[in-house]
Amino acid sequence: MPVSTPLPAPPLPGAHETWALFLDVDGSLLEFADRPERVHVSRTLAKLLAELHPALGGALALVSGRPIADLQRLFGNPRWAMAGVHGLQLRHADGARREIELDPAARQKLRQASDVLVQRLPQVLLEDKGVAIALHDRSTDPAMRALREAAEALVRELPDYELQPGHRVIEIKPAGMDKGKAVTELLSRAPFHGRMPVYVGDDFTDEHGFAAANLENGISIRVGSREPSLAQYGLPGPASVQAWLARVLHVLGVTTHAQQSGERRQHGSI
Numbered sequence: 001m002p003v004s005t006p007l008p009a010p011p012l013p014g015a016h017e018t019w020a021l022f023l024d025v026d027g028s029l030l031e032f033a034d035r036p037e038r039v040h041v042s043r044t045l046a047k048l049l050a051e052l053h054p055a056l057g058g059a060l061a062l063v064s065g066r067p068i069a070d071l072q073r074l075f076g077n078p079r080w081a082m083a084g085v086h087g088l089q090l091r092h093a094d095g096a097r098r099e100i101e102l103d104p105a106a107r108q109k110l111r112q113a114s115d116v117l118v119q120r121l122p123q124v125l126l127e128d129k130g131v132a133i134a135l136h137d138r139s140t141d142p143a144m145r146a147l148r149e150a151a152e153a154l155v156r157e158l159p160d161y162e163l164q165p166g167h168r169v170i171e172i173k174p175a176g177m178d179k180g181k182a183v184t185e186l187l188s189r190a191p192f193h194g195r196m197p198v199y200v201g202d203d204f205t206d207e208h209g210f211a212a213a214n215l216e217n218g219i220s221i222r223v224g225s226r227e228p229s230l231a232q233y234g235l236p237g238p239a240s241v242q243a244w245l246a247r248v249l250h251v252l253g254v255t256t257h258a259q260q261s262g263e264r265r266q267h268g269s270i
């Protein structure tokens with residue numbers, strides 16, 4: 001088995017940098033669970049993100065394969081920007097929403113075909129995301145051969161859909177949208193516009209996010225050891241991501257305090 005290439009640890013915000021932070025959830029902020037609904041957001045993580053949000057001027061977004069409704073449930077309905085189902089759903093920082101509209105007939109055909117596939121492959125768990133279907137493989141086959149072949153055959157019958165492989169999962173979703181495009185869309189509006197994008201992710205789906213951040217001279221951070229990757233920096237797992245985010249918050253807090261002190265001194269000298 002090839003040895004993964006170690007990546008350098010990610011930097012912290014520089015004195016004159018304004019960051020926009022884009023965070024994948026499963027495998028990056030949270031450890032995986034045997035079922036998607038069994039992951040847990042600790043109070044420590046929730047508090048950390050709640051403090052990072054204002055420290056970044058609101059330029060913090062979750063970018064996930066999960067639906068936005070699921071992200072809201074997990075994180076206690078915060079006001080952060082969110083991209084759900086790989087960008088098919090988007091909530092901007094001001095609360096404005098955008099969602100890709102689907103043909104009801106094509107949606108019904110996808111669900112019916114997926115139900116048939118799951119009946120043939122009992123090791124597969126179906127997750128209906130509304131705008132997409134996720135097929136989780138619980139077998140011991142590391143290549144997920146049976147699921148991959150069945151999903152490829154299914155999507156050939158659905159020309160408006162595409163496969164999105166992930167960690168022990170293959171999603172069937174409308175073609176033309178990915179996490180990178182969601183990041184670019186968020187960067188076009190306040191409070192993200194004009195900031196350096198910093199993208200943290202672990203899976204194949206996050207490579208689009210890495211590419212979008214790199215294109216804007218930002219920072220891309222791979223979680224784990226999956227290769228190949230476009231990421232520039234690396235962290236071993238969710239615990240190390242949370243520890244790094246705590247250091248980011250500390251640096252941002254120190255910077256904010258120094259700016260406020262300078263403003264008070266300037267005001268006092270007038």
